[in-house]
Every structure is written in structure tokens, then in C-alpha cells.
Amino acid sequence: MQPVHFVPEIAPLNKVMLEFFEESQHLFVVVDEYGSVTGVISLEDILEEIIGREIVDESDSTQNMRAFARAAGKERSLSSSGSTNGQEVKKLNKEEGRR
Template sequence: MLKSPYTRLPLWREQPDNIVGILHAKDLLRALNAADWRLDKLDVLKLSAPSWFVPDTTSLQDQLNEFLKRKSHFALVVDEYGEVMGLITLEDILEEIVGQIADEHDIDVPGVRPQPDGTVNVDGSVPIRDLNRHMDWSLPDDEATTIAGLVIHEAQTIPEPGQAFTFYGYRLEVLRRQRNKITALRIKSLNK
């Protein structure tokens, strides 16, 4: 928890898709203090809040209303099969409405590495939405969640390393692939 930049962490049992609760850093610190900082006296599951799952088809307006109604800032997003796709926060929604909200705890997006030549090396698992925010880009995220998913969707195939595609004003080159998964790309905005 200390190495995480987040204050709320999903807890899972046996496999990552089996989310059993949400642990807030403040709750953990209060409980540790009350237990004289002895980890053996803690049951993190009892400290956690219930998980809240929302469909990936929920509109921003509906999700904002639910956050306000529930007085919550955090939900897990699931697809039509109940698979966890990621998470959404109240801050995510507000940033979609008013633009980036910077604070002292914001960090760079893991897996996004701008290069001196103006290109950006990106892990395939990076969410398009995070990449767009971090780079001030406008890649579409309605057909895919990750940048690798977008390339596969647009290419209509799983590309080989070295293949490059140009769409939506960006050049995307596949750098690495493991089995059927694109693991690394190089992206150049053609608009700047």
C-alpha cells in the first residue's frame, strides 16, 4: 500500500477478477495505529468497504449521479460478461467534464515513456483514456479499452512487430508481441 499512488485499493481473493472489497489507506492506517502497528492483529477484509460494480455502458451523467447519491468516489467497471475492465473514480468523471485536475499526488502514467524524438513508447496494456489524458491526445476509446486493443481493432488482425499503422492522426508501430498480445508500441502524433 505504501508504494501505491492510490488511496483506495481493490482486494481480491484467489484471482484478480474476484474482488472482495475496497481498502482505503486511511482506514488501514487508523487500524494499524489502534493495533500498535502490529500487522498480525489486522483483518484487512473487515476494514474494507463493499465492492461496487458498474457496467461499462454506464453514461458519465448516470455514473456521476450514482457517485453523488452513494457518496462514493470509486467503482469497478465490468463488461457484459462481468469481467473487471478497470475502475472509475469521481475525479475521472470530473476531469472528463472540466479537463485535467492536477494535484500534488498525480503521477506519470505507468507504461508511457515519451522519447527525445517526439515519439512515445507505450505498453500495450495502457488504457487509451489514460494515454489521452497524459499526452493530451484524442485517440478513440469507444471500441477498445487499451491501446493494444485499439490497434487490433483497427488492423482487424494481431500485427507482427515492425508493422505500423496510421489512423486518427497517429502513427502506431508494434514493437513487441507475446503470443497474441501486443506488449509494446511506439506512437507518434502526426498533428503536432
């Protein structure tokens, strides 16, 4: 078992990439300025940002993860104006089959 490595969410990608090589790891836990966990980052995430496209490997079941994530997000999203009150949002959620 490897120790967990933490990186701040404001760390520049080039520094995080160097840390990946120095630590010989491929996954870090990302923390905010208070030390709360905000997510994880992988070496693959950084490489995808650099080259500007998704890296698909043998473990990926979906060829275009960005398109998949966008579609999944649209299915879970609900659009309304900023002036919509809470009762209207509840009604819209019920109409969409949400709680």
C-alpha cells in the first residue's frame, strides 16, 4: 500500500506533473486551502489537458468521456431563471420525476 499524496487545488499543472514523477504515483488527492478534499487528479488528467483531448485506453468502456459526461450532466440538470422561487423549483422537479 502506498501513502496518499495531497496537492493543493491551486497548484500549477506543471508542478503537479513533476510531483507525479518524483513520487512515482499516478493519482493524488486534491485539497482546498482548508485541507478539505475537493477531488482527485491523475497523471492522465494532466496529459489530457496538455494535448487537449481524451486519452482512451483498454479500461475505458466509453470512447468519448467528455461527451458522455456532458450528456449525463444534461440529464441531471434543470434549467430555470434566477428569479424562480423554491415552490416553482419543487414543481419543476416533480414534473421531471425528481425529488
